[in-house]
Amino acid sequence: MQIVDTRGLSCPQPVIETKKVIDTKETELQVLVDTIAAKENVSRYAKAAKFSVSDTKTAYGWSLELKKL
Amino acid sequence: MQEKRNLIVAGSLFGIIAVGLVVLGNPANMGFCIACFYRDLAGSLGLHAAAPVQYARPEIMGLILGSFLISSLKGEFKSRGGSSPVLRFIIAFFVMIGALVFLGCPFRMILRLAGGDLNALVGLVGFSAGIGVGAILLNKGFSLGRSYSQSRAEGSAFSMAAFVLVGIVLFLPMLLKASTSGPGSQHAPLLISLLAGLIVGSLAQRTRLCMAGGIRDLFLFKDPTLLLGSAAVLVTALMLNLTTGSFKLGFTGQPIAHTQWLWNFLGMGLVGYGSVLLGGCPLRQTILAGEGNSDSAVTVLGFLAGAAVSHNFGLASSAQGATTAGKIATLIGFAVITLIAFAVMRKQTRS
Numbered sequence: 001m002q003i004v005d006t007r008g009l010s011c012p013q014p015v016i017e018t019k020k021v022i023d024t025k026e027t028e029l030q031v032l033v034d035t036i037a038a039k040e041n042v043s044r045y046a047k048a049a050k051f052s053v054s055d056t057k058t059a060y061g062w063s064l065e066l067k068k069l
Numbered sequence: 070m071q072e073k074r075n076l077i078v079a080g081s082l083f084g085i086i087a088v089g090l091v092v093l094g095n096p097a098n099m100g101f102c103i104a105c106f107y108r109d110l111a112g113s114l115g116l117h118a119a120a121p122v123q124y125a126r127p128e129i130m131g132l133i134l135g136s137f138l139i140s141s142l143k144g145e146f147k148s149r150g151g152s153s154p155v156l157r158f159i160i161a162f163f164v165m166i167g168a169l170v171f172l173g174c175p176f177r178m179i180l181r182l183a184g185g186d187l188n189a190l191v192g193l194v195g196f197s198a199g200i201g202v203g204a205i206l207l208n209k210g211f212s213l214g215r216s217y218s219q220s221r222a223e224g225s226a227f228s229m230a231a232f233v234l235v236g237i238v239l240f241l242p243m244l245l246k247a248s249t250s251g252p253g254s255q256h257a258p259l260l261i262s263l264l265a266g267l268i269v270g271s272l273a274q275r276t277r278l279c280m281a282g283g284i285r286d287l288f289l290f291k292d293p294t295l296l297l298g299s300a301a302v303l304v305t306a307l308m309l310n311l312t313t314g315s316f317k318l319g320f321t322g323q324p325i326a327h328t329q330w331l332w333n334f335l336g337m338g339l340v341g342y343g344s345v346l347l348g349g350c351p352l353r354q355t356i357l358a359g360e361g362n363s364d365s366a367v368t369v370l371g372f373l374a375g376a377a378v379s380h381n382f383g384l385a386s387s388a389q390g391a392t393t394a395g396k397i398a399t400l401i402g403f404a405v406i407t408l409i410a411f412a413v414m415r416k417q418t419r420s
Binding site for chain 2: 034
């Protein structure tokens, strides 16, 4: 599973980084985010791209698990 | 779905508040204009000497404190910074110059449009074009780098400064300059303006509303969600202007506006271009500064510096149009931001 570390990146870079990996036909990825705005934006994009999203709270923010539906 | 509903409700409230502030005394189509408010604030602090545009707009302090309070309450306040603060300052400096060549930030552009000012439509085309160019660069790997966790003192210092400024406005107003004529002299009652800022600041923090983000997301991800907020501001303000008789369709004779389409286009183009690279419009940067983002706080200082230089060196437009110095500064702005963009992209490919 590919890990996309978007911590500390300004909007909309977390989504762009996620999109780049999704565009490579990856079906499972883990996205690390550290702001609620990034969490919401990445989740919204992933759902639109037909991925399921589950999030786990971490010390720095959240880890999002994306799986192709 | 809830996110979309919240954006529409917040945007509609912003439209109502913006028109209400004009009814209560703010300049026409300037219920909320982040660029104009920073320009007036810079004047009231004595950073520029243009007498008609000096007033410590309480809306600005309200926005920062509203965001600070609600983000602290909701556990979203987070001190962070260190993502190219100097480059952000420079980009913000030119965003402000672009806004003052057009005569308004993206928020006022929407309010001008809602008032029937068709020059704002030209501005909107330029703004969208600027966002488009910025979005291409983002796709190609533009990044100002990561921000890192900072001390709580660093993240809250900016909000504390806003708090002190509110105290000065309320109890020691003689320390600040205030216009006796012109746009700076036109304002809604102080406490109402402060309350309006607090409400808009809190709601903008909760909804992440951004006037540049909507168009950017549409270009990059075909996602219209954020755009709903701006659309709601436009529709609500338009309906209110139509019912109160303050709607006047046309290019000429519009309040605090000029008709030079090329400079309206390029001015807002520069605002869109810079805003996308900064990660949000001037309103969004103000909200992020309140949430503890010290890079956005530096961005706001860039806006203040840009406003001060604009008015001290004759870059800002007037109803007669853009000045020669303003036109040159706009073109320099495009060149500098493009240079910055390519410099950081080159660095990224090297590392």
